[in-house]
Amino acid sequence: xxxxxxxxxxxxxxxxxxxxxxxxxxxxxxxxxxxxxxxxxxxxxxxxxxxxxxxxxxxxxxxxxxxxxxxxxxxxxxxxxxxxxxxxxxxxxxxxxxxxxxxxxxxxxxxxxxxxxxxxxxxxxxxxxxxxxxxxxxxxxxxxxxxxxxxxxxxxxxxxxxxxxxxxxxxxxxxxxxxxxxxxxxxxxxxxxxxxxxxxxxxxxxxxxxxxxxxxxxxxxxxxxxxxxxxxxxxxxxxxxxxxxxxxxxxxxxxxxxxxxxxxxxxxxxxxxxxxxxxxxxxxxxxxxxxxxxxxxxxxxxxxxxx
Amino acid sequence: xxxxxxxxxxxxxxxxxxxxxxxxxxxxxxxxxxxxxxxxxxxxxxxxxxxxxxxxxxxxxxxxxxxxxxxxxxxxxxxxxxxxxxxxxxxxxxxxxxxxxxxxxxxxxxxxxxxxxxxxxxxxxxxxxxxxxxxxxxxxxxxxxxxxxxxxxxxxxxxxxxxxxxxxxxxxxxxxxxxxxxxxxxxxxxxxxxxxxxxxxxxxxxxxxxxxxxxxxxxxxxxxxxxxxxxxxxxxxxxxxxxxxxxxxxxxxxxxxxxxxxxxxxxxxxxxxxxxxxxxxxxxxxxxxxxxxxxxxxxxxxxxxxx
Numbered sequence: 001x002x003x004x005x006x007x008x009x010x011x012x013x014x015x016x017x018x019x020x021x022x023x024x025x026x027x028x029x030x031x032x033x034x035x036x037x038x039x040x041x042x043x044x045x046x047x048x049x050x051x052x053x054x055x056x057x058x059x060x061x062x063x064x065x066x067x068x069x070x071x072x073x074x075x076x077x078x079x080x081x082x083x084x085x086x087x088x089x090x091x092x093x094x095x096x097x098x099x100x101x102x103x104x105x106x107x108x109x110x111x112x113x114x115x116x117x118x119x120x121x122x123x124x125x126x127x128x129x130x131x132x133x134x135x136x137x138x139x140x141x142x143x144x145x146x147x148x149x150x151x152x153x154x155x156x157x158x159x160x161x162x163x164x165x166x167x168x169x170x171x172x173x174x175x176x177x178x179x180x181x182x183x184x185x186x187x188x189x190x191x192x193x194x195x196x197x198x199x200x201x202x203x204x205x206x207x208x209x210x211x212x213x214x215x216x217x218x219x220x221x222x223x224x225x226x227x228x229x230x231x232x233x234x235x236x237x238x239x240x241x242x243x244x245x246x247x248x249x250x251x252x253x254x255x256x257x258x259x260x261x262x263x264x265x266x267x268x269x270x271x272x273x274x275x276x277x278x279x280x281x282x283x284x285x286x287x288x289x290x291x292x293x294x295x296x297x298x299x300x301x302x303x304x305x306x307x
Numbered sequence: 308x309x310x311x312x313x314x315x316x317x318x319x320x321x322x323x324x325x326x327x328x329x330x331x332x333x334x335x336x337x338x339x340x341x342x343x344x345x346x347x348x349x350x351x352x353x354x355x356x357x358x359x360x361x362x363x364x365x366x367x368x369x370x371x372x373x374x375x376x377x378x379x380x381x382x383x384x385x386x387x388x389x390x391x392x393x394x395x396x397x398x399x400x401x402x403x404x405x406x407x408x409x410x411x412x413x414x415x416x417x418x419x420x421x422x423x424x425x426x427x428x429x430x431x432x433x434x435x436x437x438x439x440x441x442x443x444x445x446x447x448x449x450x451x452x453x454x455x456x457x458x459x460x461x462x463x464x465x466x467x468x469x470x471x472x473x474x475x476x477x478x479x480x481x482x483x484x485x486x487x488x489x490x491x492x493x494x495x496x497x498x499x500x501x502x503x504x505x506x507x508x509x510x511x512x513x514x515x516x517x518x519x520x521x522x523x524x525x526x527x528x529x530x531x532x533x534x535x536x537x538x539x540x541x542x543x544x545x546x547x548x549x550x551x552x553x554x555x556x557x558x559x560x561x562x563x564x565x566x567x568x569x570x571x572x573x574x575x576x577x578x579x580x581x582x583x584x585x586x587x588x589x590x591x592x593x594x595x596x597x598x599x600x601x602x603x604x605x606x607x608x609x610x611x612x613x614x
Binding site: 133134 | 345346347348351394398401403404421422423424426427429430431432433434435437438440441442443449450452453456457460461463464465469470472473474476477
């Protein structure tokens with residue numbers, strides 16, 4: 001699986017690329033999000049401003065650039081995407097859901113602000129994301145702005161991320177030895193597509209759309225995103241098995257103790273890792289067709305996290 | 308306070324008007340919302356399809372007609388507004404929030420589906436509302452569609468409804484005798500403006516915008532909406548004091564037992580009722596300037612509920 005590995009130069013280039021994009025993103029975030037006196041805003045800021053990978057914004061900006069645009073054109077969408085991602089983490093961590101006490105190495109939102117404010121902070125971030133998406137910069141075509149808003153709403157909504165989370169809960173605690181394998185595999189794909197795939201897909205597509213990408217480009221990046229979205233979730237599942245609390249910034253080993261349906265649980269660690277590596281290689285080939293070196297490196301980065 | 312009363316003919320006309328609009332709305336809801344097999348959809352449908360007043364959709368359609376449009380133009384926004392309203396009820400009823408076991412005369416969402424699915428159903432309805440708002444019917448101008456989506460997002464978000472709910476929780480359990488009166492009055496206005504006023508405002512404005520209303524019309528309907536929004540919340544507070552569980556479809560007397568900051572608590576019942584009546588009369592005068600008989604009758608209806 002050397003293919004999923006990044007050599008030293010690749011790593012250096014990718015790190016610099018990600019750093020540059022995160023710097024752009026952080027500036028934009030400051031414009032779109034000012035802290036205010038109420039506890040609600042403190043709760044929203046707490047989670048939004050925790051140091052994270054900012055993977056979805058980076059993917060959005062990389063797709064915009066790959067399609068010939070300037071990263072600046074897609075920044076507002078990148079901010080909205082990160083808000084939606086942050087809301088999903090806050091709600092997922094709630095006691096009624098995954099009941100996680102830690103996130104990104106800090107106490108999770110409800111541990112600091114209480115459940116009520118955590119629920120409201122999530123609601124607030126989700127809604128604010130759509131306020132941002134529906135007041136795009138003046139140079140964005142309103143039709144494109146609507147298309148991007150709609151794409152993201154569908155990805156985040158009850159046929160996308162929310163469904164993924166609901167299925168994740170529904171399939172928790174199954175006895176995997178006794179269930180039909182094909183059924184489990186289908187369910188797992190649906191969970192992963194919803195939970196992480198849909199928003200990763202929307203991140204890349206919205207960047208491309210805002211750059212005015214043509215049909216062929218959109219088609220390739222759509223394929224690319226599906227592959228890295230699934231690889232990303234597989235890597236996450238593997239990290240949950242192999243990582244430490246400290247490295248993850250959240251409780252490791254939770255999937256198994258909660259009886260979650262994951263790729264390592266279904267296929268075993270080795271097969272899961274193989275599947276991830278294949279997906280990443282396919283994605284890297286697609287990125288080569290765009291062509292985009294950052295997207296090629298990002299594909300490998302997704303899986304390299306867990307190898 | 309005869310002014311807040313509706314005579315027999317007014318009542319009959321208004322009832323017929325509301326019935327017609329609800330019929331239109333119900334048809335549109337069927338197009339926008341199909342139940343699917345997953346538990347998530349059942350949880351969303353359970354709350355969305357419970358018989359409610361559909362006040363926000365009716366106000367949206369009435370504003371559209373008053374501005375010279377066809378109700379049909381604004382139906383998609385009316386559906387989205389009701390989804391947002393429903394999401395807010397589901398989340399407000401959660402144990403961590405207002406902890407209500409009943410809503411619209413039935414067990415509240417989390418009592419039937421559990422907390423996790425109730426949180427997700429709310430998230431799903433909120434996001435679906437924006438999916439609908441950002442794929443308007445073909446005859447809606449994309450600029451107007453963006454304006455309406457943005458208006459509703461800001462009304463529902465962390466400077467509107469979500470803030471109102473957060474403040475409502477923050478001010479719960481105060482000893483009102485010991486607090487500064489002016490401070491309490493300012494806080495109460497902020498809570499009410501956020502919790503109910505903002506979405507009622509957005510409902511009327513979006514109907515008017517979709518009909519292509521001019522600046523003067525928008526100005527009047529904006530004023531009108533602020534007055535009936537506040538009157539509506541005052542009526543709600545009064546009903547909580549005077550109503551029965553059965554008539555309300557939810558637990559009566561909860562505001563007092565939770566030590567909530569309300570108009571009856573701050574001003575006493577009689578003064579609260581007077582304030583509501585004044586607001587309604589001012590709103591009715593504004594409706595006469597549009598002119599719109601339905602909006603005039605609706606203004607009185609808002610307060611008549613509690614007299």
